[in-house]
Amino acid sequence: MSGGKISYSGLTGAQLARFFRDMADTPEGKTSRTSPEFNFDPGNFRKLKIGLKKEPDGFSLKIRAKQPREAACGTAQAETGTGEEAGDFKYNTLKKRMKSRFKTICESLANNTLPGEAVVTAFLRDSRLMTAWPDYGDEYYEAYDQACTAFREAFESKNLEACKTTCQELSRLKKECHDRYK
Structure with missing residues (x-):
């Protein structure tokens, strides 16, 4: 395993102890594995979650x-072709920026006016960055990207009602994802 998820079941106490011994050796650079039944190498990780059930x-x-x-940032920038966030790209900063821009868009639509082109363009660019970020709701990304495309098309055609509808869909998807991952 190098990043991602892995699970084991039906482990004995002895197997579990060997696994944790191997895991404890990993940060020290020890490569001898006493438990070959485990394919565990966390690689270069930022966060490691371990769930254990009896x-x-x-x-x-x-x-x-x-x-x-940094690796996720590079992936996001490579997939979107943007480099302006290089160096200070942080997921939480992106979320705060998106929240502010989405609020501006929703308020404009609630007042029966189309939002400004700059805020829509920036929000959609940030949406592409966000959906390229791994492990923060990947299963929602495809539907969210489709809703963003529909919103962009509605905005470009100056269709206020379609913008409102697609904005509601974006809001629904955001809520579902945040309910699960926050």
Whole structure:
């Protein structure tokens, strides 16, 4: 495993102890593995989550490694072709910026006016960056990208009602994702 998720079930106490010994050796650079049944190498990670459950047939172990922010930033910029956030690109900064811009868009639409082109362009650019970021709701990204495309098309055609409808869809998807991942 190098980033991503992995799980094991039906582990004995001895297997679990070997796993944790190997894991404790990893930061020290020790490569000898006493438990070959585990394919565990967290690689270069930012966050490592370990879930352990005692079950009737032993233990179940779930591991999730998240890659460093710098790597995710590079992925996001490569996929979107933008480089203006280089160096200070942070997921939380992106979320705050998107929240502010989305609020401006929603307020304009609630007042029956189209939002400004600059705020829409910036919001959609940030949306592309956000959906390129791994491990923060990947399963919602495709539907969100489609809703962003529909919003852009409605905005470009100056269709206020379609903008309102697609904005509501963006809001619904955002709420579902945030309810699950916050």
